[in-house]
Amino acid sequence: MWNEPYLETCCRSALHRLTLVGRPGRPDGLKDGPCLARLRGMGLAQQRADGRYELTEAGTARHAREVLKRSA
Structure with a gap:
């Protein structure tokens, strides 16, 4: 059963x-700021003290499943 929030193409x-x-x-x-904020809200990214965004462990796993089409 699918129970993860849908990620728009831009996100x-x-x-x-x-x-x-x-x-x-x-x-x-940047132009993808709203998507980065959404990813942060979903726990897939985090904003560092310097204001830059980076992936979380959950974001790495979601990327592998949804973008790379690999089992994570």
């Missing part, structure tokens, strides 16, 4: 960009 893209940027993180204030 899946933002999730993927978080994996691509890696350790430096994504800065706040």
Whole structure:
């Protein structure tokens, strides 16, 4: 049974960009800011003290399942 909130295409893209940027993180204030905030609210991303976003463990697992189509 599917019990995870749906990720819009733009939010899946933002999730993927978080994996691509890696350790430096994504800065706040970009066009995907609303998606990054939504991902943070879902526990898939977190905002660091410097204001940049990075993936959480849950975000990494969701990316593997939904974007890469791998079992996590």
